[in-house]
Amino acid sequence: MIDFDYARASSLEEAATRSRLPGAMLLAGGTTLIDLAKCDVVRPELVIDITRLPGLRDIAVEGDRIRIGALATMSRVAADPGLRAEAPAVTQSLLLAASAQLRAMATIGGNLLQRTRCSYFRDPAAYPACNKRAPGSGCSAIGGVARGHAVLGGSDACIAVYPGDLAVALTALGASVVTTDREIAIEAFFLAPGDTPERETILTPGEIITGVSIPRGPVARSSTYLKVRDRQSYEFASASAAVGIELDGSTIRDIRIALGGIATVPWRAQAVEEALRGRALDETTIRTASRLAVEGAVAHGGNAYKIELGARVVARAILTAGGLQ
């Protein structure tokens, strides 16, 4: 880690102002920032600790929304019975992420901003070429071993996968990210790499996440998060899916689906949703429709399996959310 200065913010305004200083970075749970600073991927000159800011920790079910403060830790949010009843996919996405220790540290806001696990991104000494780290320098993953990389949402500049679980559940449930400046629909929040993989979200300098807001309703209440990975625990997704479903008898009245682990951003599967709305909840129908989730997928360096896996994970998550297994 390079040498850096440290300051504790006493107000959001102060944090926002100081975070605009050159080389300044916000520190919450630290599980991404400190890790990447050790890898030399980020080189903060000033670390602004926002963990002592008042508020921003509440979990509230109010009216038609569930609101979670940005500084609430993953473990606290995962333990909230109200959230579990209202949006089980969110609870599950948290419990299936990382480890108990990391969940006790990491915050909801920081979780959304976690960076990719791309081996090349994380190893600047050996791989100077990384468009995400050094715009215009090239991509070491394309043409390399890319078993864990994205099959959806990639570009010629970057195929790094978005690693998180929570954002996938939030995407399925149509949540929004609340910042110091505005409220942003989560699908607009994350940016696919395109030609600018260094820009991962639409946050502007000085803008700080203050919470997330999840719409309540039958879709959220009948939601599930399914995560498939090589190791049983303490691992990122090979593929994951969040599904919220509203049934009318055995007919799918509404359904919302998002995928993780196979795309550069949390990946909404609208085509599958459209194919299933109004249809009977039936395994063959679901399996056929689920293939639409990976339409347009492109394989690189050993990750072709993710295309088939992605479709199957979606299908199984729908079956689970629909109570068919």
Place this chain on the structure above:
Amino acid sequence: MAHPRPVELQINGEAFALRLEPRVTLLDALREHAGLTGTKKGCDQGQCGACTVHVDGERVLACLTLAVQVEGREVTTIEGLAAADGTLDRVQRAFIEEDAFQCGYCTPGQIMSAVACIREGHAGSDDEIREFMAGNLCRCGAYPNIVAAVRRAAEEAA
């Protein structure tokens, strides 16, 4: 740039007045500055759990925590787990009884994690223990005995 500054840490109920650069992690502060080497460094990047300590009663990874971040918070390490008179915590006793370790290097982290796991109410079944202890790697493969030790300690605590 950032020179060492006074940092006062509360560790195991004792005040430690240290001089640390802001970039010093809690793990390195414990091991290299406070003389508390019971907390182990297995990966230094949040991937093994050997450095698990409690901050305000919650289990966290000391390698991804800056020391300066925990000023004013109560840090508990493996050295602070036994009672003042030396009586071992029930989790420590259970680890010995069940032979829940071999080389012993992941053990302080396992035990700190296990204490929190029980306190959180996540020791209800063997499968739950396995999942909520999965953040502590053990290369000697003591997992079956770790599960038995956590179960035993949890039953005693109940």
Place this chain on the structure above:
Amino acid sequence: MSALERRAKQGDASDGASPLGRPLSRADGPDKVQGRATYALEQPVAGVLHCVLVQSTVGAGRVVSIDRNAAEASPGVRLVLDAGNSLRLRPVSDFYGNKPEGETYTPFAEVVEHNGELVAAVVADTLEEARAAARLVTITYEDAAVIASFADARAGEGRPVEAQDKGWGDVDAALAAAPVVISQTYETPREYNTPIEPHGLVAHWEADDRLTVYEPSQWVDGMAQHFADWFGLAFENVRIVSPFIGGGFGSKGQPLPHSAVAAIAAKMLGRPVKLAVTRPQTFTAYGGRPGTRQTLTLGADRDGRILALDHEGANETAATKTFVETLGVVTSMMYAVPNLRSRHRIVPVNTVTPGAFRAPGKNPSAFGLECAMDELAEALAMDPLELRRLNEPDHDFENGKPWSSRRLLQAYDVGAQAFGWARRNRTPRSMRDGRQLIGWGMAVGTHPVYSSPAEAMVRILADGSVEVLSSAIDMGTGTYTILAQTAADALGVPAERVTVRLGDSRLPRAPVAGGSQLANLMVGAVHKTALAARDELIALGLGDPASPLRDRANTLSVEGGRVMTPRGEAVGIAELLAATGRSVIEVKRDTLPEGERSDEERRKFFTTMAGMERGANLPVSRHSFCAHFIEVRVDEDFGTVRVSRVVSALDAGRLYNPKLADSQFKGGIVMGIGMALLEEGVVDPRNGRILNANLADYRIATNADVPAIETISVGEPDYAATPLGGKAVGELAIVGVAPAIANAVYHATGKRIRRLPITLESLV
């Protein structure tokens, strides 16, 4: 079944009263659970400087220049070291006989042969300063072509290792005549030891010619000799201190290049230097198991009797250094094979020199053989367990010797019974639970018994307590505990009264803790020494004019810490020593061969592998054996494999402490689960870099990956194998786990996966 309940079945020859054989808790347990066990980097050495390594970022090429300026100017930096300014050492052969070329040796590469090779190092006042400055060392390379692994066609076929050639009978004729033949190729990837304690050391020059090294070590005497040779010091002038080792699994048997760096830096700066290899750096600071591939051809008659076995193995080795993963070792001794041929090749590529990793050779050897046996059973439409029973050898076909003991048939019976193997339907995909396909597989493992000579010292102290002293080590293997039990047993004192001191090259000498030999050989040496101490104590009681027991009896015994006449008159040991004016009884013995006890011969036995080869002269073939029965569940959509049940029956002879031996068994099985399903060093074919050099991406099993494991000891004391009847324990149980899982996956899915690890993409 608890360890206690199982005691009677554990091959324990004791009657329950004598300490050896009892399931005592770990003697070092209280220290370990309180964070008081002091590992190498935790030794309180005042005034240490911190050293951080710089490794190469290319896979091959000459180092053209190293710009040290920026690093040297960085705050707190004391020294930036590379081949250009490093103290030069004397070249020393490694464990495997590789000797650096040239008149002098530097641990820093001048010509890079693998990615992640040690090129430079930075020493600074604090760890943070050294780490930051290490980033500032700029190295310019003249790139050369990289052959990253033996999957690269340019690596070619490599060269034969003739010393590994073996064979008998006429394999070609037998195969030509065999009605059933299978032939397949099996592969294992690079695997890494990844002990949770990374490598590292503190080097401290106590004087110009006296070096103390605190380094985790599986062999303090061997390491002391290595440092002594590097620096041209007398063996006695190097002290290695390693009371606790945070896991080794073969990786901590000898000093590595970074070990030299710390000692060089300490020498050049006149200050103790602490060097912690970072977790990513450990993947190329030590090699781990090389990638292997082997082709087995098995011919059998229609009843299943094996007629011939042809075996060709190969492993990756470094560009200019040799490491042989002996893939033919299990192949040639496991079954009754009348015609056999085994050949081995090594293929140089741009990798760090591979090294020993738990059950080197045995483990991948069994993977090939035991998968092939399952395929043969399939081809014969036979139960795989029946096939093995049918081909059980009554002696070792490789050397013609009888087994010292081989209770594998008992392991088959007991293991199959406990697992419920008889209920197995042979047809693949015949069992399921919802969307989970269930498969049952089995395989066997084995490990040879070695027992080098050793020394030991036993001291009976004035208070009646006992000390055992040895340079042997305990890396979680239980040495502290079982040596206390051994001394207690021989001396007639409670085990709690015995203190064991280990892991210091100033103590009486011991060979490497490798090959699963240490427990048996140290138990033997301590037993012999403690008996001699007991004799001395009894002689004191019988003969010393001041002894309270003098003239009371012709013989004395020692029980419960008291010296007794046959009629039951007794005095405490402390009382006897006090009465006779003795402050200590100190006895040192060894198990060296008669006539090979000169200083030079002693040194050779404890600083080379000489002792391990002595078993070749014995009239028996000595091995431990095990049979694993494993259930897997494979998700039919996702291809994810989870091990859901393990029953292993093991014959490791007499267990000196069944509780601790059981932990070793389970630990080996856990590591085998990781090997089968998770572990793989991923190499970038473009530059030879290990892409997953960390504990998140190089996946070892977590607690959640491991089900309940049932282990059953079927061993009996084998006094033909070792003096106190034990056989190999530590490395035994990992052998055979991976093929049992691969065979279970086949049974679950009908897909035969011949390359480890078995990951979901091969089953989706």
